Amino acid sequence: MENKRNKPSPARFWMWFNPIGRETGGWAFILNRVTALGLIFYLFLHLIVLGQLAKGPEGYDGFVALMHNPYVIVGELLVVAAGILHGLNGIRIILTTFGIGVTYQKTLFYTLMAVALITILIFGIRMFTA
Amino acid sequence: MSQNWNITLKVSRQKEGETPHFDEYKMEVNPDEYVLDAVERVWAFMDRTLCYRHACHHSTCGACGMRVNDVEKLTCITYIRDMTHDGGTLKIEPLRNFPIISDLAVDMGTLYSRLESVGARSVLPAPEAEIENPPATWSADDGQYIRLADCIECGLCISACPSAATSDEYLGPAILAGAQANGLKRNPELLALVDCEHGVWRCHSAFECTAVCPSFVDPARRIMDLRTQIIKERFTRLFHKA
Numbered sequence: 001m002e003n004k005r006n007k008p009s010p011a012r013f014w015m016w017f018n019p020i021g022r023e024t025g026g027w028a029f030i031l032n033r034v035t036a037l038g039l040i041f042y043l044f045l046h047l048i049v050l051g052q053l054a055k056g057p058e059g060y061d062g063f064v065a066l067m068h069n070p071y072v073i074v075g076e077l078l079v080v081a082a083g084i085l086h087g088l089n090g091i092r093i094i095l096t097t098f099g100i101g102v103t104y105q106k107t108l109f110y111t112l113m114a115v116a117l118i119t120i121l122i123f124g125i126r127m128f129t130a
Numbered sequence: 131m132s133q134n135w136n137i138t139l140k141v142s143r144q145k146e147g148e149t150p151h152f153d154e155y156k157m158e159v160n161p162d163e164y165v166l167d168a169v170e171r172v173w174a175f176m177d178r179t180l181c182y183r184h185a186c187h188h189s190t191c192g193a194c195g196m197r198v199n200d201v202e203k204l205t206c207i208t209y210i211r212d213m214t215h216d217g218g219t220l221k222i223e224p225l226r227n228f229p230i231i232s233d234l235a236v237d238m239g240t241l242y243s244r245l246e247s248v249g250a251r252s253v254l255p256a257p258e259a260e261i262e263n264p265p266a267t268w269s270a271d272d273g274q275y276i277r278l279a280d281c282i283e284c285g286l287c288i289s290a291c292p293s294a295a296t297s298d299e300y301l302g303p304a305i306l307a308g309a310q311a312n313g314l315k316r317n318p319e320l321l322a323l324v325d326c327e328h329g330v331w332r333c334h335s336a337f338e339c340t341a342v343c344p345s346f347v348d349p350a351r352r353i354m355d356l357r358t359q360i361i362k363e364r365f366t367r368l369f370h371k372a
Contacts, residue, residue: 005150006230008298015226015295021200025337025350029292032334093335099358102351105337 024106028089035086042079073127080127081120088112134158135216139168141180142223143233152221153177161211165203166194168210169222169234181232189344192284196234197223202286204344225289227302241285244301248320250308252279258311280347281307287339287349299328303339303349306330310352314359321363330356 016033019026049066052059066072092108095101101108136158144150155172166184173180185191187206194205198213199221214220228236256275287303288294294302301309306329309320324330333353340350 005144006224006226006228006236008227008295008300010296012295016292021197021202022336023338023341025335025341026290026292029334029336029338096335096354097357098361099354102354105335105350 024109028092028109032086032089032093035082035089038078038082039086042082077120077124077127080123081116084116084119084123085113088116132160132162132211135161135210135214135218137168137210137214137217138219139172140219140221141169141172141234142221143180144230145179145232159210161209161216163210164206165196165198165208165210165213165220165222166205168220169196169205180234182234183236190278190282192282192345195225195284195286195289197221197225197289202290202342204282204284204286207344225285227288227291227294228285236285238283238285241283241288241302241304244305245283245308248301248305248309248323249312249317250279250281250305251312253277254279254311279311280345281311282345284344286342286344287347290338290342291333292336292338293332293334297328297332300332301329303333303353304347306333306356307347307349307352310356314356314363321360324356325360330360 017030019030022030049063052063089109089112092101092105092112095108096105136156139155139157140152141155142150143153155176157168157171157176159168159171166187169180169182170184173182182194182196184194184206186193189204189207192204195202196205197203198205198208199219200223202225203213205222210220222234224230224234224236228238228241231237253276256277259277259280261277281304283304285304287307291300291303294300301324306324309324312320314320314324330353333350335350337350339353340348343349
């Protein structure tokens, strides 16, 4: 009789995030899921924080003060980083889906991630020095 | 001649009704032996209850696919030297995403029946084989030469695929590669099988299938090629209607 422990099942979604034994494409796959979940979490947080603005001038002042908190700025940088990483990785997936650069997908990934890191660095410098 | 190594084989065990666990076997090996040789030594001299699949010992039958130190490998062509070191450990587990029959043996029945459903060929006319520098004597309509298809139906690609982990209905890389090799133009009925949520669009571009394939099938490239063909087909239909 077969053992069902190893059978595919939606309950095994955690395997998407298991980095052990993965190659470059697998790392890109994990990165896309982690950044997507981060961006979804941010969307809810964003709506909750924006809800403070509806509480009048005091709520607005409190919101502006919160936005100057260094921890919040770090959080914003993480959102920017997630957006850039997810977007550029997405471009790689679109290109390969159309048959472009399939055999060079590793090089494509490393190149786009280098572009992402430079862009995140520029954003970070501007956000903390503005 | 290589100096022998002392290694530990940490083998995943599970019989019906048993809790999964690892058994450890210490042995002396020649590092230039293959991982399958070490597994066979366990069965031959240490534990006759160990269950695993193997046949040809030269990467043709595709039966001995296992996970070695967390990576899918065809164990009959994987050197011990490449996977561990003297005094090290070889962790041997069954392939993922297939039901376990016993210990390291998994049920490949679904893979074989799905390969049949897409008409995956085990032998094809040589001019259709994608090989570098084919002899000048071959031509497109030359039926004289035939060649074994690259896919050895080992299932490593399905084990490594993260999308296959969560969907029982996803056809999987080997099957989609088989459909691509069979050709959509020659077999238009394949379009409905591959152009659906359980076909090429379930692939999330992790490229793990190509990374572990021991036979240069490059399933990821073939899946992307199928997608390109399907997109072209859709555009053609769109403008044909207009």
